Amino acid sequence: xxxxxxxxxxxxxxxxxxxxxxxxxxxxxxxxxxxxxxxxxxxxxxxxxxxxxxxxxxxxxxxxxxxxxxxxxxxxxxxxxxxxxxxxxxxxxxxxxxxxxxxxxxxxxxxxxxxxxxxxxxxxxxxxxxxxxxxxxxxxxxxxxxxxxxxxxxxxxxxxxxxxxxxxxxxxxxxxxxxxxxxxxxxxxxxxxxxxxxxxxxxxxxxxxxxxxxxxxxxxxxxxxxxxxxxxxxxxxxxxxxxxxxxxxxxxxxxxxxxxxxxxxxxxxxxxxxxxxxxxxxxxxxxxxxxxxxxxxxxxxxxxxxxxxxxxxxxxxxxxxxxxxxxxxxxxxxxxxxxxxxxxxxxxxxxxxxxxxxxxxxxxxxxx
Amino acid sequence: xxxxxxxxxxxxxxxxxxxxxxxxxxxxxxxxxxxxxxxxxxxxxxxxxxxxxxxxxxxxxxxxxxxxxxxxxxxxxxxxxxxxxxxxxxxxxxxxxxxxxxxxxxxxxxxxxxxxxxxxxxxxxxxxxxxxxxxxxxxxxxxxxxxxxxxxxxxxxxxxx
Numbered sequence: 333x334x335x336x337x338x339x340x341x342x343x344x345x346x347x348x349x350x351x352x353x354x355x356x357x358x359x360x361x362x363x364x365x366x367x368x369x370x371x372x373x374x375x376x377x378x379x380x381x382x383x384x385x386x387x388x389x390x391x392x393x394x395x396x397x398x399x400x401x402x403x404x405x406x407x408x409x410x411x412x413x414x415x416x417x418x419x420x421x422x423x424x425x426x427x428x429x430x431x432x433x434x435x436x437x438x439x440x441x442x443x444x445x446x447x448x449x450x451x452x453x454x455x456x457x458x459x460x461x462x463x464x465x466x467x468x469x470x471x472x473x474x475x476x477x478x479x480x481x482x483x484x485x486x487x488x489x490x491x492x493x494x495x496x497x498x499x500x501x502x503x504x505x506x507x508x509x510x511x512x513x514x515x516x517x518x519x520x521x522x523x524x525x526x527x528x529x530x531x532x533x534x535x536x537x538x539x540x541x542x543x544x545x546x547x548x549x550x551x552x553x554x555x556x557x558x559x560x561x562x563x564x565x566x567x568x569x570x571x572x573x574x575x576x577x578x579x580x581x582x583x584x585x586x587x588x589x590x591x592x593x594x595x596x597x598x599x600x601x602x603x604x605x606x607x608x609x610x611x612x613x614x615x616x617x618x619x620x621x622x623x624x625x626x627x628x629x630x631x632x633x634x635x636x637x638x639x640x641x642x643x644x645x646x647x648x649x650x651x652x653x654x655x656x657x658x659x660x661x662x663x664x665x666x667x668x669x670x671x672x673x674x675x676x677x678x679x680x681x682x683x684x685x686x687x688x689x690x691x692x693x694x695x696x697x698x699x700x
Numbered sequence: 701x702x703x704x705x706x707x708x709x710x711x712x713x714x715x716x717x718x719x720x721x722x723x724x725x726x727x728x729x730x731x732x733x734x735x736x737x738x739x740x741x742x743x744x745x746x747x748x749x750x751x752x753x754x755x756x757x758x759x760x761x762x763x764x765x766x767x768x769x770x771x772x773x774x775x776x777x778x779x780x781x782x783x784x785x786x787x788x789x790x791x792x793x794x795x796x797x798x799x800x801x802x803x804x805x806x807x808x809x810x811x812x813x814x815x816x817x818x819x820x821x822x823x824x825x826x827x828x829x830x831x832x833x834x835x836x837x838x839x840x841x842x843x844x845x846x847x848x849x850x851x852x853x854x855x856x857x858x859x860x861x
Contacts, residue, residue, distance in 0.1 A: 388734075700756070
């Protein structure tokens, strides 16, 4: 290739890059939807392929898989909302009995009493705590209202992801072949190997994550049931477990997200109960409303997951050094928050495959 | 709506010409039409110009090719030995379906050619999606390689013939 041609090519790449950078903010939501659709496609692809073999219609296979998944999702969310609704009704009644105010007062006094005087003085007065709690409640209601406001766009995004997923699932193999068609002959075999390795990397990672999430859900349910044996009075245990399992998909922060509904429900159910208020963990540490018990239980579940389950099922699925995983998570989290953390590891795994193949091509260009 | 129906639900009665060619390749012998169409969905049709390399000696090997139209020369570029001249319906490079060793010879298109590529990654996908079909292909492949080994043994045993 003559030098002038090389310069033209470089300029062309720079111009395309700049245009892409300008357009990217406008396309980011569409790209996000496509990424989610691709992930769902990877999750369901195997099942669709298997069903297609038996019923000979891919479209029907896609319909069956997605319909059953959506129905399970609707049943789960529906029953969770209705159960939570009745829970909130009971809770509202409790607040109206003014148990809420007295409970918060007792809690503040209990904590103050159990701590050394110097630290105890740092705890705000009970009136202040009540004001803070009320403000927090108003904040929660406002958040719920704004969430309802954005429900419209959420519905639209979900609908678009569903459409993209259907198209991708039906046309997946043809899309892949069309992509391969554009590859120059000399890069065909290396390119195919790269696509296969990327697919393998993503599906291994997803399968590992789904297994790990299921284990966390089951362990959380067992843990919460055990706490109930000691009088924690936590309801909606299965839902909390499933939420904890799903939240576990987001590395590092997922476990804390899983704790929130458990603590909220423990608070709602135990407001006004003297026994729950005076509960102590291991008979030594004050744990009003079993909050500390719940936190410890989730930390234990997290440790079991991090040290036994994840290394076993996710482990070396992406073949990255633990230090690299931490760095990648930090970069993903800094760039786009929790979503960045969710996608950081598979994206790093894919980049690893691509870079390996590019290095191979550069080293062996005379053979291609 | 009609387009959606025709694209996704209506079965076409035309037999794919690639299926006809693959049916005559020993590696895809005894496969039903349904099984062959499943294989075809994973294959890649490629066109090569005259004198274009399909692959070079020592290049990473990923799979086999079946010639739809045209011709291919299998040669050792170092010693300039010609191992075979292949034409429509012939296949080559099938050893790459089993091992990850580099190519032992070069393949060059002798005229504008249309080839079907079936690669190790496709075979692995097929074995996952349809183990029965994957096993049939592996068995056929073993048979082809076994026959070739027997022939080589006979040639070595009687070098003068």
